[in-house]
Amino acid sequence: MIRLVGIDKTYRVGAHPLHVLKGLHLTVPPGELLAIMGSSGSGKSTLLNILGILDGYDGGEYWLGDALVKDLSERKAADYRNRFLGFVFQSFHLLPFKTALENVALPLYYQGVSRKERLRRAAEHLDQVGLSDWSGHLPGELSGGQKQRVAIARALVTRPRVMLADEPTGALDSVTTQEIMDLLKRVNAEGMTIVVVTHESDIAEQCARTVFLKDGRFEGER
Amino acid sequence: MPESWLELWDVVSRNRVRTLLTISGVFWGMFMLILMIGFGNGLERGMQDTVGGTFTNAVFVWGRTASLPYRGLPANRSVRPSNAEIEALRELPGLAVLAPRNRLGGWRSGVNVVHGSELGNYQVNGDVPEWAEVQPMTFPLGRWLNQRDLDEERKVAVIGKPVMDDLYGPGEPVIGSVLTVNGVAFRVVGVFDTPLGGEDAERVENVVHLPFTTFQSAFASYRDYVGWFTATARPEVPASELEAAMRATLAERLVVHPDDLNAFGSRNSQEEFQKIVNLFAAIRLLVWVVGSATLLSGVVGVSNILLVTVRERTAEIGLRRALGATRVSVVTMILQEALMLTAVAGYAGLVVGVGVLELASSALGEGSGSMGPPSVDLRVALGAIGVLIVGGLFAGLIPARHAAAIEPAAALRS
Numbered sequence: 001m002i003r004l005v006g007i008d009k010t011y012r013v014g015a016h017p018l019h020v021l022k023g024l025h026l027t028v029p030p031g032e033l034l035a036i037m038g039s040s041g042s043g044k045s046t047l048l049n050i051l052g053i054l055d056g057y058d059g060g061e062y063w064l065g066d067a068l069v070k071d072l073s074e075r076k077a078a079d080y081r082n083r084f085l086g087f088v089f090q091s092f093h094l095l096p097f098k099t100a101l102e103n104v105a106l107p108l109y110y111q112g113v114s115r116k117e118r119l120r121r122a123a124e125h126l127d128q129v130g131l132s133d134w135s136g137h138l139p140g141e142l143s144g145g146q147k148q149r150v151a152i153a154r155a156l157v158t159r160p161r162v163m164l165a166d167e168p169t170g171a172l173d174s175v176t177t178q179e180i181m182d183l184l185k186r187v188n189a190e191g192m193t194i195v196v197v198t199h200e201s202d203i204a205e206q207c208a209r210t211v212f213l214k215d216g217r218f219e220g221e222r
Numbered sequence: 223m224p225e226s227w228l229e230l231w232d233v234v235s236r237n238r239v240r241t242l243l244t245i246s247g248v249f250w251g252m253f254m255l256i257l258m259i260g261f262g263n264g265l266e267r268g269m270q271d272t273v274g275g276t277f278t279n280a281v282f283v284w285g286r287t288a289s290l291p292y293r294g295l296p297a298n299r300s301v302r303p304s305n306a307e308i309e310a311l312r313e314l315p316g317l318a319v320l321a322p323r324n325r326l327g328g329w330r331s332g333v334n335v336v337h338g339s340e341l342g343n344y345q346v347n348g349d350v351p352e353w354a355e356v357q358p359m360t361f362p363l364g365r366w367l368n369q370r371d372l373d374e375e376r377k378v379a380v381i382g383k384p385v386m387d388d389l390y391g392p393g394e395p396v397i398g399s400v401l402t403v404n405g406v407a408f409r410v411v412g413v414f415d416t417p418l419g420g421e422d423a424e425r426v427e428n429v430v431h432l433p434f435t436t437f438q439s440a441f442a443s444y445r446d447y448v449g450w451f452t453a454t455a456r457p458e459v460p461a462s463e464l465e466a467a468m469r470a471t472l473a474e475r476l477v478v479h480p481d482d483l484n485a486f487g488s489r490n491s492q493e494e495f496q497k498i499v500n501l502f503a504a505i506r507l508l509v510w511v512v513g514s515a516t517l518l519s520g521v522v523g524v525s526n527i528l529l530v531t532v533r534e535r536t537a538e539i540g541l542r543r544a545l546g547a548t549r550v551s552v553v554t555m556i557l558q559e560a561l562m563l564t565a566v567a568g569y570a571g572l573v574v575g576v577g578v579l580e581l582a583s584s585a586l587g588e589g590s591g592s593m594g595p596p597s598v599d600l601r602v603a604l605g606a607i608g609v610l611i612v613g614g615l616f617a618g619l620i621p622a623r624h625a626a627a628i629e630p631a632a633a634l635r636s
Contacts, residue, residue: 045635054544054631075548082546089634093541097232109229110546154545 001065001161001193002028002051008059009046020046022216023060028162028195033188035196035204038213047213048197052085052164053077065161082110086155090167092147094139094154100146101126101135104153111158125153129183145176152183156192163187165196169203181206230558244527245567247520248610252571253578255513255606256598260579262509264586264596266502280356281465281490283451283472289484293477301476301485303448305438310475311451314467316459319355324348324437324449326404335430336402337389344385345429346403348437348444356452357416357426364397364412371411371433377440379408382427383415401430406440408432461492514609517568521613524563528556528621532628539625540633553622560618561611568610572603 009021020043028034038044049055050062053069062069064084072080086107087093094103105122113121126135129149139147148168155163165184169177181203188194188208196207204210210222234241285301308322326333326346335344351367359366362383371378379401390396401408408430416426438444451472455464469486472478478485532539539552576598583595 049631052544052631054629054634075550078543078546078548081544087544093537093634095538095541102232106542107545110542110551115228 001030001032002026002195003063004060005063006060007047007050007057007062009043009050009055009057020216021050021057024216024218026211026218028193030193031188031191033185033194033196033208035198035207035210036213037198037201037204037210039199042213043216044197044199044213048164048166051162051195052087053081078110082107083158084161086158086160086163088148088151088155088163088165088168090170092139092144092151092171094147094150096139099136099138100131100142100150103139103150104157107154107158122153122157125157126150128156129153143176144172145179148172148176148180149183152180152187156187161193163192163194165194167198167200168196169200170198177203226554226558227562230555230562234559234562240527240531241563244524245563245570247523248517248564248567248613249520249571249574251513251517251520252568252606252610253575254516255509256572256575256603257578258509258513259602260575260582260596260598262502262505263598264583265505267595267597269498269502279455279457279461279490279492279495281451281453281455281461281468281488283453283465283468283486283488284449285472285476286484286487288478288482290479290482292479292482295477301472301478303451303472303476304446305448307448307451307472307475310471311453311468314464314471316455316464316467318454318456319352321350321353321356321452322434322448322450323350323353323452324434324441324444324447326441332428333404335385335389337399340389342385342388344382347429347431348434349431350434353431353452356454359414359416361412361414364410366412366414367431367433372435375436375439376433377406377408377436378411378433379403380412380414380431381410382429383413384424384427385430386413403430403432404441408436455492461490465490517609517613520567521564521617524560524567524614525617525620528560528563528618529624532556532621532625535625536628536633539628540630543628543630544634549626552628553626556622556625557615557618560621561614564610564614564617568607568613572606576603 004024004026007021007024009019011018011020024047036044036047046055050057053072056071064080067080067084069080094100095106098106101119101122104126105118108118108121123132123135126132129152131146131149131153134142134146134150139150142150148171152163152168155165168184169180172180184194184196185206196203198204204222211218212220212222285303288295288299288301289297291297305322308320311317312320324347332343332345335342335346349367350372351369354366363386364380367378367380370376381396381401386396389401390399396410396413399410401410414427414431416423418426432440438446451468453464453468455461465488469488470480472486473480473482476485539547542552543549579596579598583597586595
């Protein structure tokens, strides 16, 4: 589902160019649950931005399914993000003035789906993560675990090709962390390709495969 | 489109206090603009009513006392235009209407007019039918003087409405009744009214008009004498030019030294009128400048608050971008918000402003003194709305640029 061929990225900061990603190769088959591990400064965030089409790259090719993600126009990038990717963040990033249901429905708004249909599909996905009873609540009224489950429902509502999870349990306690991991594994078992970026090894261990990123290169996998 | 407005409503209504504070500047600016324009218009109308939209190009000339000896005639002789001068002045090319007039009594003092047992003191004039073309009049009862009244020297009178109110009881027949002026009886054939207001209406309406010819034969000292000439200039001729031509013609005919400034009194209303027109043009300019500046500061306020809002919403905008919002849709969202806030606030200001004007207008009634009923016409309101829409877009421009510059990756890192 994801194929990286020699991805190269250099930041030009002042006089000294910073070579962050040094020719990365990676293949993620459909339905895989992959963990990318790395310490801070390893290029993890940069890689995630490239995978999330939030940033470009200098050399190589990034294939997302049958689509080559390279030198996209602003409009095309927004469209790919919307249709091909689902994001889950460490700090949830729910809109505080919208209910759980409306938050889940938001990505469909940018697809031009009618409000009624949006809310219907959002309710379906909220049900899948077990939060039907909380659909009318604002994020402020939800626990951390519930917020992340809303975010996961939001990531799934567009039926994307890949779900990108950036430290999805970083802000949660251990019990809730396990709940979220169980949910991700269940979603994965239903066929969703998931890439989890983390620095916690017990999270990585629950994934089918882990690749280790260090100084802009993959160094081994498990 | 309604989808994006719904989305916008969500955003705006979540912080009511901030939204209200934001729009109060624009509201106030619009309110003040409308109020100033309205009262400016009221003042202008009041002024026009008082001065009389009538005499915009009228010339008045009257005989006085010669101050220079000329062709064997001594100084200090009084200059008395006769009926022959009427025909001579009518020949002047720049003249549109000529109305000679005589008046009983002195300047600004009336004479006694008697009806039955009632008595009043009014101005009594001998006039020609052309006077009606200089001074607009309406006739709630009867008619104005006509040429046959003059030709047949009929003893008829047309009286002002206040004269009727003074001398006649309610329901008493006016047309056909008899008035006595200096012992001469006249039959009333008409009652007139003027569209003027205030002091001028009083001056113009407390009058009894008699036929010019009848006046001359009834009151012996006015035989073959013309007290005043009132004339209007043709549209293409400046009133001051006609004024000079009339003075020159009269001087030549009455054997007066061409440089004798004292021999005739004259004035024309155009210069005065022009001064007033200029004054109001200046006031209108001031109103628009001050009003627009107030409105502009309101718009800058909206812009400022939106800028803060964009900063606050950095993470939200970043998230929207990550979920598939394009730069254009983010910019549109901010511009829409700016436009909606200014439009709603401005429209509210417009409505409240017009409401206050209406209240003031009904309180002032037909206007008092130099203040006419304040009002705003549709054209001005539409103009203000136009200014507002441009202002709204302007308010959104800088915040929208900031919003467009937000990088989703950086915004989501928090």
